[in-house]
Amino acid sequence: MPQEHKSITATRDERYDAQRIEQKWAERWQSDPSLYAAEPNSTKPKYYVLEMLPYPSGALHMGHVRNYSIGDALARYMWMNGYNVLHPMGWDSFGLPAENAAIKNNTPPKEWTLSNIAAMKVQMNRLGFAYDWSREVTTCLPEYYRWNQWFFLKLYEQGLAYRKKSKVNWCPKCCTVLANEQVVGGNCWRHEDTPVEQRELEQWFLRTTKYADELLRGLETLPGWPDKVRIMQQNWIGRSEGTLVDFDLGGTVGPAGSTITVFTTRVDTIYGATSVQLAPEHPIVSDMIARDAGLRTKVEELIAEQRRAKEAGDIGEIEKHGVFTGRYAKNPYNGEAVPVWVANYILMDYGTGAIMSVPAHDERDYEFAKKYKLEIRLVILPASSDPEETVAEPQLPFTTMDGILVNSGEFSGLSCEEAIEKMSALAEEKKFGKATVTFRLKDWGISRQRYWGTPIPMVYCEKDGVVPVAEKDLPVILPEKVTVTLAGGSPLQGVPEFLNTTCPKCGGPARRETDTMDTFVDSSWYFYRYADARNDKAPFDTKTIAYWFPIDQYIGGVEHAILHLIYSRFWTKFMRDMGLVNNDEPAQRLFTQGMVIKDGAKMSKNLGNVVSPDEMVARYGADAARLYSLFAAPPDRDLDWQDTGIEGIQRFLGRVYRFFVRNANPDHPEWRKPVPAELSSEARAIQRKLHQTIKRVSDDFQGRWHFNTCIAAIMELLNEVYGAEEAIASGRVPVSLIAEVQRGIVLLLAPMAPYLAHELWEMIGERGNLLKAPWPKYDAALAAEDEIEIPVQINGKLRSKVVVPAAATEDQVKQSALADEKVKAAIAGKQVVKNVYVPKKLLNIVVR
RNA sequence: GCCGGGAUGGCGGAAUUGGCAGACGCGCUGGUCUUAGGAGCCAGUGCCCAAAAGGCGUGCAGGUUCAAGUCCUGUUCCCGGCACCA
Numbered sequence: 001m002p003q004e005h006k007s008i009t010a011t012r013d014e015r016y017d018a019q020r021i022e023q024k025w026a027e028r029w030q031s032d033p034s035l036y037a038a039e040p041n042s043t044k045p046k047y048y049v050l051e052m053l054p055y056p057s058g059a060l061h062m063g064h065v066r067n068y069s070i071g072d073a074l075a076r077y078m079w080m081n082g083y084n085v086l087h088p089m090g091w092d093s094f095g096l097p098a099e100n101a102a103i104k105n106n107t108p109p110k111e112w113t114l115s116n117i118a119a120m121k122v123q124m125n126r127l128g129f130a131y132d133w134s135r136e137v138t139t140c141l142p143e144y145y146r147w148n149q150w151f152f153l154k155l156y157e158q159g160l161a162y163r164k165k166s167k168v169n170w171c172p173k174c175c176t177v178l179a180n181e182q183v184v185g186g187n188c189w190r191h192e193d194t195p196v197e198q199r200e201l202e203q204w205f206l207r208t209t210k211y212a213d214e215l216l217r218g219l220e221t222l223p224g225w226p227d228k229v230r231i232m233q234q235n236w237i238g239r240s241e242g243t244l245v246d247f248d249l250g251g252t253v254g255p256a257g258s259t260i261t262v263f264t265t266r267v268d269t270i271y272g273a274t275s276v277q278l279a280p281e282h283p284i285v286s287d288m289i290a291r292d293a294g295l296r297t298k299v300e301e302l303i304a305e306q307r308r309a310k311e312a313g314d315i316g317e318i319e320k321h322g323v324f325t326g327r328y329a330k331n332p333y334n335g336e337a338v339p340v341w342v343a344n345y346i347l348m349d350y351g352t353g354a355i356m357s358v359p360a361h362d363e364r365d366y367e368f369a370k371k372y373k374l375e376i377r378l379v380i381l382p383a384s385s386d387p388e389e390t391v392a393e394p395q396l397p398f399t400t401m402d403g404i405l406v407n408s409g410e411f412s413g414l415s416c417e418e419a420i421e422k423m424s425a426l427a428e429e430k431k432f433g434k435a436t437v438t439f440r441l442k443d444w445g446i447s448r449q450r451y452w453g454t455p456i457p458m459v460y461c462e463k464d465g466v467v468p469v470a471e472k473d474l475p476v477i478l479p480e481k482v483t484v485t486l487a488g489g490s491p492l493q494g495v496p497e498f499l500n501t502t503c504p505k506c507g508g509p510a511r512r513e514t515d516t517m518d519t520f521v522d523s524s525w526y527f528y529r530y531a532d533a534r535n536d537k538a539p540f541d542t543k544t545i546a547y548w549f550p551i552d553q554y555i556g557g558v559e560h561a562i563l564h565l566i567y568s569r570f571w572t573k574f575m576r577d578m579g580l581v582n583n584d585e586p587a588q589r590l591f592t593q594g595m596v597i598k599d600g601a602k603m604s605k606n607l608g609n610v611v612s613p614d615e616m617v618a619r620y621g622a623d624a625a626r627l628y629s630l631f632a633a634p635p636d637r638d639l640d641w642q643d644t645g646i647e648g649i650q651r652f653l654g655r656v657y658r659f660f661v662r663n664a665n666p667d668h669p670e671w672r673k674p675v676p677a678e679l680s681s682e683a684r685a686i687q688r689k690l691h692q693t694i695k696r697v698s699d700d701f702q703g704r705w706h707f708n709t710c711i712a713a714i715m716e717l718l719n720e721v722y723g724a725e726e727a728i729a730s731g732r733v734p735v736s737l738i739a740e741v742q743r744g745i746v747l748l749l750a751p752m753a754p755y756l757a758h759e760l761w762e763m764i765g766e767r768g769n770l771l772k773a774p775w776p777k778y779d780a781a782l783a784a785e786d787e788i789e790i791p792v793q794i795n796g797k798l799r800s801k802v803v804v805p806a807a808a809t810e811d812q813v814k815q816s817a818l819a820d821e822k823v824k825a826a827i828a829g830k831q832v833v834k835n836v837y838v839p840k841k842l843l844n845i846v847v848r
Numbered sequence: 849g850c851c852g853g854g855a856u857g858g859c860g861g862a863a864u865u866g867g868c869a870g871a872c873g874c875g876c877u878g879g880u881c882u883u884a885g886g887a888g889c890c891a892g893u894g895c896c897c898a899a900a901a902g903g904c905g906u907g908c909a910g911g912u913u914c915a916a917g918u919c920c921u922g923u924u925c926c927c928g929g930c931a932c933c934a
Contacts, residue, residue, distance in 0.1 A: 015887090185930095228852060228929085235851070235930055242934080264934060277934090316849085316931050350933045357934095363849095364932050440933060558928080631873075632860060637853095638927085640860060648873050651888095658888085699864085709862070712872035719872090722889090791868040796915045798868060836914050842867045846914050 016657035018621025018650070022755045026126060035771065036130040038086040047083040048548050049075045050527055050587070052556030052564070053090045053137070056116040057097060060123045060613050062596040062603065062629070062641060063557065069626040069752075070593055070635050070707070071555045072129045076751035077701050079130075080775040086548055087130060088530035090137030091117050094145070094519045096174055096190070098452045099491075102484045109452045110480060113140055123613060127622045128754050130771070135533040139522035144529065145454040146475030147539040148521050151571075152457055153468050154578060160207045163466065167281075167349075168445055170199040175486045176449045177201060179518060180442050181236075181563045186312060189563075195311045204456060204515065205443040208566075211573045212237055212439040218569065224589030226636075229561040236562050238440025243267040243424045244352065245433040247276050247329035249340070254287025260329050260340070263351030263438055267427075268419035269358040271408040272379035274369065275339045276329045277322065279346040279353035280306060288325055295342075298323040302344040309344075320345045320368050331356070332432040333423070334409060343368060351438050359397065366397035379407050380416065444567065446518040451484050451491040453516030461503035461510040470504045476512070490514040523564050524571035527551060527586065542580055551587040558592035565590070591705070594638040596629070603641075611641050623753035624650040630707035630752055652715055653756055656745065659721060663728060663738050666765025670735040682727040683737055684786075686720060690744050691783035693717040694776050697748045707752065714748055717741075739764065747776045792817045793844040794826045802843075810837045817843055 029035055051071035054064055075087040091113075098109035105112070117138065124131065137144055155161035169178040171188040182189045183196050208215075216237045219230045242265040252258045260276055278285050280302040289296035302321060309318040322343035329340050338356075345364060346355060359369030359376040369376050380403035382394050401416045411419050427433030447456065455476045457469035469476055479498045484491050492498055492514035503510040525539070531548045532540035556564075572586045595602060598609040616625040628646040633639040665671055679687060696713040700706050721741060727733050742764050750757040750770055761770045785806050790813055792800045800822040804813050814835060817823050823845070830847035837843050 231852060232929060238930095238933065240933070262934085266934080318932070320932080345932050345934095347933070352934095355934045362934075364934075367932090438933080561929085634861085637861095642860065642874070644874050645860065652873080654888090704864070706862090706864090708860090709864095709872080712862075715872055725889095789868085793868085793915075796913090801868075834914070836867090838867055838915095842915085844867080844914055 014658045014661045016650075016654035016756075018623060018653070018755070019618075021759045022126075022128070022622055025755050025758050026128065029128070030125060033133065036087060036132045037134055038132055039084045042084040044082055044084040046086065046548060046552075047075075047078045048086045048531075048551045049078065049553045050088070050530075050551050050555070052554075052560065053092045053523070053526060054120065055092045055095060055097070056113055056120055058116040058119060060120055060127075062611050062613060065127065065613050065616075065625060066596055066629040066635075066639060067555060067557065067593055068124070068127070068129050069629045070591070070705075071553075072626075072754075073630065073707065073751040074553060074555075074701075075130055076754065076771065077775065079772050080747070080750065082774070086135075086530065087132060088135040088137070088527075088533075089124065089129070089131040089133070090135075090526055090530065091120075091139060092519065092523050092526070093117065093138050093140040094453045094516075094522055096176075096450060096452065098140075099450060099484045099486075102452075103486065108480060109484065110140065113452075126617055127613070127626065130754070135530045137526050137529050137533055139519075139526060140452070142475045142477055143536070144526075145478075145522070147525075147529070148454040148517060149457040149469070149474050149476055150471065150539065151521075151525070151575075152517070153471060153474075155206060155574065156458075156468055158574075158578075160210065160574060161204060162207065163202060163204055165200060165202040167198050168201050168203055169196040170201075171196055174450070177203060177445060177447060179445050179520070181444075181520075181566070186310065186314070197311060198307055201447075203445050203447040204458075204513075205445050206570070208444045208570045209439060209441055211570055212441045213239070213437070214573060215441070215566065215569055218573075218585055222585060222588075222590070225587075226558075226590065226592055229558065229565065229590060229592060232561045233566055236441065236566065240265055240438050240440075242351075242436060242438060243420070243427060243433055244436050245270065245332065245356065245427055247331060247338075247340075247356070249284075249327060249329050250337075253284060253327075254290060256283035256287045260284060260354050261352045261433075262354045262356045263436070264356055266358070266361065266416075266420070267423045268405060268408075268411070268414075268416045269361040269379055270331065270333050270356060270423065271405075271411070272358040272360045272377045273331055273338060273356040274359060274375040274377055275341050275357040277341050277343045277346050277355050277357045277365075277368070278325075279348040280342050280344060281348040282342075282346075282353045284354075285325075285342050288327070292326075295323065295325060299342050302342060305344045306347075315347075318344055320364070320371060322368060322372060332427070332430070339374075341372075349442070350440065361397055361399055363397050363399060377407070379405060381406050383415065444518075444570070446521055447515040448518055449490045449514075450516055451478075451482055453519060454478070454521065455492070455498075456513045456515055456517055458513040459501055459503060459510040460513070461506060461508060463508055464503055464505045464510075467503055467505050467510070473504070478516075490516065492516070520564060520567050524567045525575070527554075527568075528575075528581070539580070542582075545581050545583075549581060550583045550585055553589045553591065554587035555591045555593065557595070561592065591636070593635045594633065596639045596641055598641045600640070611643075616646065620646050620650045621653070621755070623755045624653055627653070627711060627753050631711045632708065634704075634706045634708055636705075652718070653753065655718055655722070656749070657756065657760070659718065660742060660760050660763055662725075664742060664760075664764045665735060665738070666763075668735045671739045671765070673736045675736045675740055676734055679734070679737070680727075680732050682724050683733045686724055686733060686741060687737055687782055688785065689717050689720040690741050691778040691780075694744060694748065694778035695780075695783055698775070698778065701751075710748075711752065714745065717745065744776050746770070747773060788840055790817075790840075791842050792820065792823055793842065794823065795846055796844060799823060799826045806840070810839070813837060813843055817845070 049071055051067050075085050078085045093113050098113045101112045102109045152161055169183050171178050173191045173194045186195055188194045188196055216239050219233055242263050244261050244263055247260045249258045280299050289299050309315045322341045325340045327340045328337035330337050357365040359365045360378045361380055383402050383404050403416055405411050405414050405419050424435035455478055457476045459467050461467050479495050482491050482495055499512055501510050501512050528540050528545060532544045568586050575581045601607055603610045624646055628649040632645055693713045697710045700710045746757050746760045758770050787803055788806050789801050789803050791798055792802055800820045802816040802820055804816055827847050833846045833848050835845055
């Protein structure tokens with residue numbers, strides 16, 4: 001036996017040299033920039049596959065390799081299936097790290113960024129990703145960011161961009177404000193150990209809340225998005241239906257008026273309201289403390305407590321404190337005057353910053369009332385199926401909606417749901433309130449007190465106030481000679497030639513806005529620019545967008561589930577309303593790949609478990625690195641990187657290579673002949689496995705995207721032909737079949753290991769472009785088994801297996817089973833109660 | 849607290865619809881070729897038992913079913929998101 005396999009022993013010539021092969025093809029591919037270009041006027045169906053663009057930090061990490069390997073496999077697969085594929089790449093190249101590098105190394109941010117881009121582009125090309133670089137987008141260049149400014153002007157015209165003074169999140173490390181979405185558990189999203197401070201600043205906001213409802217409803221039109229992401233966005237938008245109710249204070253307190261409007265989702269419990277609770281920062285509280293020094297001290301304490309809790313990220317666990325203001329407010333439903341309190345658990349930025357407190361039917365109010373000995377009044381009793389039955393007093397607080405109103409005047413006896421409807425209607429009728437909808441989603445604060453970003457195209461004129469820059473004067477160029485520091489305000493304030501300008505309206509002296517835009521503005525629409533990347537008249541041409549959009553498949557990390565993906569959806573809706581695009585949503589399908597981890601933890605410099613893509617490519621080759629990142633786990637799950645795992649993949653690629661070296665014979669007269677219908681059983685087994693493999697790989701590409709099982713299937717096929725090597729060597733397998741198998745392997749491997757696939761394609765004498773070679777089709781008849789093995793269970797336990805022809809009937813299977821020695825022994829002396837036969841799957845004999 | 853996701857050999861993972869648990873790969877063991885093997889090739893490898901026969905096995909406890917990793921009830925732990933949201 002060992003002798004027979006002598007020929008499989010590797011010789012020097014058969015060695016798989018990834019570096020040699022990959023260098024050769026990388027050169028060829030780069031010499032033809034049109035290779036991966038999308039066709040402008042194509043009759044083919046379009047397919048837009050997009051991976052999230054990287055921040056040019058200087059080097060790709062394994063998460064990028066994984067993300068882009070998935071996208072590239074899909075793009076290549078779609079090319080092979082005859083689609084006109086758009087597969088672009090770009091650089092999310094504004095942002096703080098460039099400024100930090102500038103401070104540290106005294107390198108201008110632009111220089112640092114562009115050299116990083118150049119380096120990462122080399123990495124991407126070395127990995128063999130098939131991008132249409134003619135559409136490359138670099139967000140930090142004026143050709144791109146001028147359109148950010150243009151969009152800003154459009155938003156401003158429509159009242160969707162506005163300036164307001166408000167409490168904002170401030171990261172002391174970034175020295176800039178952050179959007180709500182960029183605050184993670186009270187900390188900065190980039191500095192996970194840095195608590196965000198609250199500062200009062202005048203800032204530019206985009207009115208994302210205008211689309212709150214549509215952003216929420218739109219999620220239902222996105223079945224191609226992961227449930228997880230949709231649920232996260234749903235929670236983030238936080239729609240809540242409720243009622244606004246005015247409580248009259250009886251006499252004006254100050255500029256904020258004499259009415260406290262509360263928001264409640266449970267107006268049905270209002271007869272149980274025994275106090276009104278105000279957020280410490282409520283304007284009416286400001287009025288009250290203006291005339292009451294004692295109250296002021298206490299309220300300031302509450303504000304401080306609230307601020308501390310917010311900054312520590314545990315506002316949810318704040319110990320409830322409050323203070324009675326000495327005032328009373330009238331409940332418009334029953335005319336009762338209830339005490340007005342200020343409490344540290346009431347948030348100014350949700351609802352109206354004021355609530356009615358119903359201790360009997362709300363956990364928080366209950367806790368507060370217990371502490372301050374406020375009245376607890378039961379107004380809802382649990383619903384009983386039997387109206388005659390006297391209901392026991394429920395355990396307090398009783399918060400479910402499953403109840404009946406009591407002690408609630410004319411509304412007593414109604415169910416909670418009925419009551420909410422009728423009571424809201426009454427409020428509206430009597431003009432002391434109305435049904436309303438509140439959202440958790442806030443407007444997007446986009447001002448950043450940083451240098452390396454898009455200048456906001458506004459000027460401040462002493463005479464005309466806030467004036468937008470004229471469209472024709474765009475772009476407002478970001479100056480390059482700037483001293484970047486991380487102290488006090490935007491570095492642009494220190495650049496007089498930028499700062500000082502003239503008013504677009506009156507021509508008089510004016511000052512430019514020195515804040516720059518959040519970099520999430522850049523990434524909110526970059527994928528539209530790809531479709532028409534060199535347009536200098538408009539951000540893009542609407543007709544071109546209509547052809548390419550929506551994106552067919554977007555692929556990226558789940559960490560963007562809220563931030564980038566909600567802003568992008570907002571931007572699409574605003575552009576649609578402008579008439580710039582026709583689609584309601586940017587991407588039809590979204591795929592979020594799992595993280596790459598090592599030794600059970602996220603890769604990080606601190607842990608020293610970082611795997612470098614460059615090192616992997618140098619040691620194992622790009623194909624191995626790509627294939628392993630597809631093989632080690634299904635793409636939606638986290639991937640545990642194992643160095644021995646990639647070695648296994650490299651071994652597999654070597655086995656493939658050697659099989660081809662030994663058996664490729666394109667000059668053989670039979671190489672291109674059809675495979676004969678009559679085959680030896682050995683040859684037939686290979687043919688069957690080939691067709692089964694084509695089916696399995698195709699199914700996975702179409703459906704679940706479990707590339708790990710695709711690759712496993714190809715490995716099985718290879719193992720099959722290795723097992724038949726002796727039959728091949730001695731001519732019992734027709735050359736035409738070997739040719740078919742080799743063509744099949746190359747085609748199946750082409751999307752995932754393009755370098756080796758191209759090399760082998762050439763080796764087997766193919767001259768056509770593999771990138772667009774048709775994806776192989778399987779023949780169901782050839783994939784079908786002639787004989788199948790049927791497991792035989794006795795009472796549900798596996799006892800034997802019988803081999804029967806694939807077409808065997810139930811009776812035939814039973815007969816062979818009953819003839820089987822093991823089965824006979826197992827049922828000897830017992831009575832067969834019944835047989836369960838699952839065609840082609842299993843036979844279970846139930847005995848007693 | 850609420851909302852997702854997960855738990856399968858020594859490891860990564862497979863089992864797409866309730867039908868042979870552990871495909872494929874890693875690791876390990878043995879063999880072979882070799883001056884050598886850290887290359888290649890072949891074989892074995894869930895656990896228990898000396899082996900066979902057999903038994904046990906998909907976080908845990910129950911249940912449904914001829915049949916459960918898969919369905920139902922309860923429960924533990926891990927990961928992610930949200931969190932006095934009124």
